[in-house]
Amino acid sequence: MKTRDKILLSSLELFNERGERNITTNHIAAHLAISPGNLYYHFRNKSDIIYEIFLEYEKLVDYYLDIPEDRPLTLEDMTFYLESVFDGLWSYRFFHRDLEYLLDGDSRLRQDYRDFTNRCLDAISRIFEKLAEAGIIEPQPEELRSAMSLNVWLVITNWMAFLKTAHAGEAAVTLTLTELKQGIYQVLTLEIPYLSPAYRDRVMALREKYRPHLPDAAASDGAFDARVGLIKK
Amino acid sequence: MKTRDKILLSSLELFNERGERNITTNHIAAHLAISPGNLYYHFRNKSDIIYEIFLEYEKLVDYYLDIPEDRPLTLEDMTFYLESVFDGLWSYRFFHRDLEYLLDGDSRLRQDYRDFTNRCLDAISRIFEKLAEAGIIEPQPEELRSAMSLNVWLVITNWMAFLKTAHAGEAAVTLTLTELKQGIYQVLTLEIPYLSPAYRDRVMALREKYRPHLPDAAASDGAFDARVGLIKK
Numbered sequence: 001m002k003t004r005d006k007i008l009l010s011s012l013e014l015f016n017e018r019g020e021r022n023i024t025t026n027h028i029a030a031h032l033a034i035s036p037g038n039l040y041y042h043f044r045n046k047s048d049i050i051y052e053i054f055l056e057y058e059k060l061v062d063y064y065l066d067i068p069e070d071r072p073l074t075l076e077d078m079t080f081y082l083e084s085v086f087d088g089l090w091s092y093r094f095f096h097r098d099l100e101y102l103l104d105g106d107s108r109l110r111q112d113y114r115d116f117t118n119r120c121l122d123a124i125s126r127i128f129e130k131l132a133e134a135g136i137i138e139p140q141p142e143e144l145r146s147a148m149s150l151n152v153w154l155v156i157t158n159w160m161a162f163l164k165t166a167h168a169g170e171a172a173v174t175l176t177l178t179e180l181k182q183g184i185y186q187v188l189t190l191e192i193p194y195l196s197p198a199y200r201d202r203v204m205a206l207r208e209k210y211r212p213h214l215p216d217a218a219a220s221d222g223a224f225d226a227r228v229g230l231i232k233k
Numbered sequence: 234m235k236t237r238d239k240i241l242l243s244s245l246e247l248f249n250e251r252g253e254r255n256i257t258t259n260h261i262a263a264h265l266a267i268s269p270g271n272l273y274y275h276f277r278n279k280s281d282i283i284y285e286i287f288l289e290y291e292k293l294v295d296y297y298l299d300i301p302e303d304r305p306l307t308l309e310d311m312t313f314y315l316e317s318v319f320d321g322l323w324s325y326r327f328f329h330r331d332l333e334y335l336l337d338g339d340s341r342l343r344q345d346y347r348d349f350t351n352r353c354l355d356a357i358s359r360i361f362e363k364l365a366e367a368g369i370i371e372p373q374p375e376e377l378r379s380a381m382s383l384n385v386w387l388v389i390t391n392w393m394a395f396l397k398t399a400h401a402g403e404a405a406v407t408l409t410l411t412e413l414k415q416g417i418y419q420v421l422t423l424e425i426p427y428l429s430p431a432y433r434d435r436v437m438a439l440r441e442k443y444r445p446h447l448p449d450a451a452a453s454d455g456a457f458d459a460r461v462g463l464i465k466k
Binding site: 147150162194 | 333399425
């Protein structure tokens with residue numbers, strides 16, 4: 001692997017594990033056992049590294065959300081989109097955590113992130129449109145579909161923060177990909193009222209697979225379990 | 234006003250305006266033209282100030298979300314709850330921005346915030362229950378109501394971050410209370426499929442009042458306007 005790619009990979013790993021705020025370019029260089037000078041040969045500063053990582057993230061999500069126009073969508077497609085979006089959130093999880101500060105520090109990233117969000121909102125709306133064409137959900141007027149898509153986006157991008165703040169016990173919680181994907185349960189909750197009778201049972205069964213459950217450490221709060229519809233393992 | 238209260242008020246103002254991360258106790262003391270020693274007489278450190286501010290926020294929201302048990306809810310009640318929650322978010326807007334870091338740094342705050350979230354989720358669920366009793370929305374099974382309430386919470390607590398990231402133009406956007414309250418449009422979008430026929434038109438008219446519109450600087454992106462259901466002024 002090229003040094004440049006190694007720097008990006010290690011940076012992503014360190015940002016995800018310890019938070020972008022706590023990692024300097026010196027940490028990254030030390031982690032790779034290269035000199036700071038070598039790192040600066042490839043990237044002018046940490047913002048440049050973050051921007052390159054964002055471009056990778058963007059590429060991944062754009063690839064996942066490439067919606068086929070030559071055939072109807074299936075439930076399997078819908079599942080794939082949901083799984084992929086949460087996989088992407090997981091792989092680049094430092095990003096949404098520190099988003100506002102990252103954007104404040106880099107106007108190029110700010111503009112790109114805005115465009116990225118708009119593409120994602122478009123894709124979500126297009127998915128709803130195609131799910132309606134396929135008879136999986138009832139058709140919605142465009143205005144409602146847009147507002148619904150934005151709610152899907154708000155739920156998806158806030159789920160991790162919810163887990164890390166409201167859901168956590170005494171200690172800072174170590175999040176798992178499984179817990180993160182339980183956000184799919186919340187996204188599918190948004191779809192429930194729009195499901196076609198023919199697909200309702202199948203989507204409800206799919207949703208059930210993602211039903212959130214608390215880690216043992218926090219599971220003592222039974223009232224909370226009941227409240228957010230959580231079950232104990 | 235007592236020095237202690239002045240410190241809390243100035244801290245809140247500075248945190249909201251410039252971000253908690255950028256404000257030290259020295260900034261706060263300088264802003265009040267008091268000595269750092271005087272500040273430390275009242276608060277051991279910045280975490281203590283933040284914790285006291287949180288207690289005020291919590292008290293405010295608990296006060297707003299005190300649901301009457303001796304009478305049915307009205308649409309006016311629902312509007313009041315929505316307006317109040319967004320007023321609270323506005324007055325303490327630094328808090329949700331930096332939530333994860335604030336909680337990482339203070340286990341007392343972490344525990345309290347978790348309890349606070351759970352009370353809010355309870356209150357939202359109770360409001361839905363009482364709106365159904367009043368015939369404003371159709372009754373929902375408890376499990377769905379819980380998941381719906383959590384989605385309401387996720388939308389409310391993520392709306393400001395959405396405005397400040399995806400919605401912003403080239404420059405960092407200066408958010409207004411009016412824009413923040415447009416989040417009510419998104420919350421009411423969640424209720425649409427559950428509205429009773431008798432109340433549907435009134436709630437849809439209420440929702441329309443909060444329809445988001447972009448500030449002029451960003452209004453050039455027509456595709457985005459259409460997508461998230463925005464209109465130009």
